[in-house]
Structures are given as C-alpha cells and as structure tokens.
Amino acid sequence: MKMSQEKLALLKEKKAVLEGHFILTSGRHARTYIQCARILQDPKATTQLIGELLKQMEYLDIDLVIGPATGGIILAYEAARQLEVDAIFSEREKGEMVLRRGFEIPQGARVLVMEDVVTTGGSVMEVIRQVEKSGGQVVAVGLLADRTGGKVDFKVPTYRVFSKEIKSYEPEKCPLCQRGIAAIRPGSRALK
Template sequence: MEKEKVLEIFEKLEVINKGHFLLSSGKHSDTYLQCAKIFQYPNYSEIFSRELAEKFKGYRIDVVIGPAIGGIILAYEVARQIGVRALFAEREDNVMKLRRGFEISKGERVLVVEDVVTTGGSVKEVIELVRSLGGEVIGVGTIVDRSDGKIDFGVPFESIVKLQIKTYEKEECPLCKEGIPLVKPGSRKL
C-alpha cells in the first residue's frame, strides 16, 4: 500500500493526533498515532492486516502474537489472513505473560505484530516471552514503524508505513519547556 493511501486512511479515521503526548516508551512527542481507530472498522482492519500478512508470505508461521492492547486485534486479523492461531500477551505485575490458557509449544514458529513501533519495547518483551516458551520468532510486523530505523529485533521487521515523527526524552522535550500539558493516551499500566 502506498504511503499516501495509508496517510489518507489515517486522516479519514483521525488516527494522527497532535498535542503533547507521553508515549508508552516513556518518550514525549507532539504526535500520537491512535491505531485503535483503524480497528473499529472491520474493513480497514482487514485491509491493513492483509497487507501485513502479505509481507510474510512464504514464511511458515504457526502462531501470530501481539502485545495487549495494541496488538490484540492486529494479531487476530493477521492470523486469520494466514490461517493460523492468534494469541496476545499481557502484562501481569509489569511482565509480559501468556494468560487465559494460551500456550506456545516448543518449536512453534511465531510472528509478532504490534500496531505502532517506536522503541520496540513491548515487541522485545513479547519476543523474550516467546523464546522463553520455546517458540521461534520468525519476524516482527507493524502497521507503523516510527523507530526511524533504530531498531533491530534480530529477525525480519516489516511495516506497512514508516513515519518519521520526533520523540523526546522528558528532560529535552520542548513541549514541556513551553508548559504544554502532557497527555498519556496509551494503554501501558492500565
């Protein structure tokens, strides 16, 4: 999918928000991507998930997993497109775990998906979880890569769109210095 088409859909669905945001990575930004707005529309969920699934065509995948909350619907829909199981990992005592009877068997080939990747923190936690359970992570997929090419997961990393959006450490944030109120829209520590 062309970047212009992705941005057109994002604009239509009001995915891109401007302000002063605390990202789940702990960084600050003047832009927040609320990809949950995509998932309220099954047709857009299917379009983006199919696009992501296509990027891993030819890989043998047994399971697709995503971190809660942003990766739940994406994992399900990508798994549906591929025809495999979907799982999600969630935090318990601030540690990513499989709950609800979910399991990964030793040797299962796992695709990790997330809606937006900035620092890759949640994805790295899920990768560690999968490996600790004996699964083999074969790739990482995301709708939006806003990492600016700074992340190496050690496996193929594919995105539908790459966006260069500035992020700041709290101490260096010009929005903080201007006194603009900070908003925490993400799901971490819910």
C-alpha cells in the first residue's frame, strides 16, 4: 500500500519526518527519520489513525493487543481501547524482548502486534516469537510507519498507516559516514 499524500502531509505537519544523518534502532544509518512520537503526542490524530488501521482488520477476532516498548505502547493501548480488549507491552531485559510487570498471554489468545516504525522488523519478530512461546496466536501486525515500503514479511497479515521505502545503510557502507557527517540517535535507545 502506498502512502497517500494526505498521510505524508500529516507526517510533515507534525514534524515527524526529519532529514539529516540518523542511527536507527536497528543500528542502520539513514538520511530520513520518522519520529512517530510527534504524531502520538496528538491524541486526536492517534485515535483517527489507529481507527483507520483497525477498519482494515474488521474481519479479525482479536483478544489482546501487544506492542514492544517504547514505540508500540501507545499504539497497542489505543488499538486495545478501540477494540475493547486488554493491552500489554514487552520490553528488553538484558537485550531480549520479554514480558514483565505480571503481563501474561492467555493460552490460545488471538493477538494483534502493534509497532510504531519498522526498518528491519526485528523488534516485531521478537514480539511475535514471545507471543507464540507464551501459547498465543498472532493474527495480525499493525504498523504506524513501514520504512520498507511493504517489503518486511512477518508471515501474518500486516496493516500499515504509512508505507514508504526509505533507504538505510549498514554503518560501514553509509555514504554520510564516508563524507564525515556526524550521526545522531533520535530514537528510544538514544541514551545507550
């Protein structure tokens, strides 16, 4: 699904599209960064976008929504609120995605995984494995922004609000690094 001009305009209006030299959560480098937190600070826009996403999933029976910390927490909560089901989140502990805080996935639960932005899909794949390991069944993935333009495959139906391929590079092949341009880490792992 291509990103509509209206959605791109919303990203730009909310100053969620940044240009420069960025180190992504995946470790890859890019000229363009999508800062979904700038959209998620607006409850009305968040409610509208998640509602639009959930309309695409109307045929699904969902018992629980989960998102990886930190990017997926607000999205999972809002999706669960609209679906009238519970929301939980997974978080990293010693580098591994785990459930904490007493969160559990009931055996056989039909689970929706929500995430803000994917570049490689690594965090979402970790959450999917965690759900399956806990005895749940992932029925879909919902994304606010897909930087792969739809190329990432989670082996379940995947729904996207924004989808556009945005080139990223391994650090050793980054043309911005080769030109000596300093990189910044704007995301949730910026303090590491």
